[in-house]
Amino acid sequence: MKIVIAPDSFKESLSALEVAEAVERGFRAVFPEADYVKVPMADGGEGTVQSLVDATNGRLINVEVTGPLGDPVPAFFGLLGDGKTAVIEMAAASGLHLVPRHRRNPLLTTTRGTGELLRAALDAGATRLVIGIGGSATNDGGAGMVQALGGRLLDRDGRDIGPGGGALADLYAIDLSGLDPRLEHVCIEVACDVENPLTGPNGASVIFGPQKGATPDMVAVLDRNLAHYADVVERELGRRVGDIPGAGAAGGLGAGLLAFLKARLRRGVDIVIEAVQLAERVKDADLVITGEGRIDGQTVFGKTPIGVAKTAKRFGVPVIGIAGSLGEDSHVVLDHGIDALFTIVPGVVLLDKALEQAEQYVVQTARHIAAVYRLGQSRG
Numbered sequence: 617m618k619i620v621i622a623p624d625s626f627k628e629s630l631s632a633l634e635v636a637e638a639v640e641r642g643f644r645a646v647f648p649e650a651d652y653v654k655v656p657m658a659d660g661g662e663g664t665v666q667s668l669v670d671a672t673n674g675r676l677i678n679v680e681v682t683g684p685l686g687d688p689v690p691a692f693f694g695l696l697g698d699g700k701t702a703v704i705e706m707a708a709a710s711g712l713h714l715v716p717r718h719r720r721n722p723l724l725t726t727t728r729g730t731g732e733l734l735r736a737a738l739d740a741g742a743t744r745l746v747i748g749i750g751g752s753a754t755n756d757g758g759a760g761m762v763q764a765l766g767g768r769l770l771d772r773d774g775r776d777i778g779p780g781g782g783a784l785a786d787l788y789a790i791d792l793s794g795l796d797p798r799l800e801h802v803c804i805e806v807a808c809d810v811e812n813p814l815t816g817p818n819g820a821s822v823i824f825g826p827q828k829g830a831t832p833d834m835v836a837v838l839d840r841n842l843a844h845y846a847d848v849v850e851r852e853l854g855r856r857v858g859d860i861p862g863a864g865a866a867g868g869l870g871a872g873l874l875a876f877l878k879a880r881l882r883r884g885v886d887i888v889i890e891a892v893q894l895a896e897r898v899k900d901a902d903l904v905i906t907g908e909g910r911i912d913g914q915t916v917f918g919k920t921p922i923g924v925a926k927t928a929k930r931f932g933v934p935v936i937g938i939a940g941s942l943g944e945d946s947h948v949v950l951d952h953g954i955d956a957l958f959t960i961v962p963g964v965v966l967l968d969k970a971l972e973q974a975e976q977y978v979v980q981t982a983r984h985i986a987a988v989y990r991l992g993q994s995r996g
């Protein structure tokens with residue numbers, strides 16, 4: 617019997633590999649001889665680098681880069697087992713968690729560090745870049761990112777504009793002649809955490825500016841600046857990117873990646889499914905187990921368990937989902953390829969305890985699931 621275990625991480629408690637190992641332990645108590653294939657998964661969000669490194673026997677590479685406010689921060693990216701795919705979470709370099717609340721100011725914060733991570737990935741020999749974007753402290757449209765890669769964003773006097781969403785007001789011309797030439801030959805795939813456009817009432821500044829420290833007045837300036845930025849990009853490069861869903865992700869980094877690096881935006885879980893060759897691994901499985909920290913009605917919108925379930929269903933393989941917690945509408949996932957759903961918490965416990973005990977709870981739940989599965993087989 618072959619069992620594929622392909623969960624996402626449980627945020628704040630377990631990495632995807634840890635979840636998979638715990639499931640295997642629980643199942644082994646009932647099916648000691650089964651063949652277990654662990655495939656740590658992700659959807660482009662936090663934990664994607666770790667999962668893909670774990671799933672492909674790749675390695676984490678640590679690099680110091682420019683943080684959102686210009687101070688150096690320790691960051692990382694993953695070089696996957698194929699030696700040519702690098703995986704980057706922009707938040708590792710330019711994330712909101714890197715800026716203390718009282719210093720949050722998207723007029724000033726920059727994605728320069730994200731560009732530096734991309735450069736480090738090129739230095740490591742990557743020819744394919746997967747970039748998960750979201751959770752940013754920035755609203756600069758990816759301006760800092762392209763500057764770090766050798767692009768020049770100039771004001772009317774031909775000087776480089778400064779960092780942050782505030783300085784975009786000065787942008788007058790764009791010169792990409794100094795852009796790192798290696799970028800010509802790499803394929804760049806971007807997973808956005810949201811589908812917002814660059815500007816307007818659903819744009820990056822209005823929807824996500826406040827969480828980054830923008831006051832209502834700042835939001836107005838930031839939105840106007842991103843609109844100006846998009847106009848200059850269109851005039852100078854002939855690319856119109858502001859309305860593409862995801863352009864507004866990570867403070868407009870989505871737009872910057874599309875405009876300057878000709879990146880392709882894709883659903884994160886689809887990128888991961890491809891990178892870990894999930895179809896190949898599940899096609900002859902008897903059972904697939906997936907899961908994530910919380911499963912609810914939103915899970916069907918591009919989250920890992922559904923991506924995994926759809927892949928398994930292409931081969932008619934049954935799928936069981938497990939979650940740290942189940943939201944009210946979690947049953948919706950039963951219409952999207954998950955055949956049965958379980959939560960791991962054994963009783964009424966405080967969230968802190970649930971997070972802390974997660975590993976043990978997963979083992980226990982997996983053991984119960986395996987027992988039910990055996991029962992089904994014995995009636996066979």
Ligand SMILES: Nc1ncnc2c1ncn2[C@@H]1O[C@H](COP(=O)(O)OP(=O)(O)OP(=O)(O)O)[C@@H](O)[C@H]1O
Pocket residue numbers: 624625626627628629630659661662908909910911939940941961967970971974
């Ligand atoms: N072991 C656990 N027990 C109970 N609840 C958990 C456990 N682990 C995670 N959760 C709950 O699930 C929430 C969301 O976790 P989840 O892993 O689904 O993240 P997410 O925000 O959907 O991540 P992403 O969108 O990046 O995939 C956590 O904040 C936590 O409240």
Ligand SMILES: O=C(O)[C@H](O)CO
Pocket residue numbers: 749750751752753809810824864865866867
């Ligand atoms: O970084 C952000 O702005 C949000 O996570 C949306 O992408």
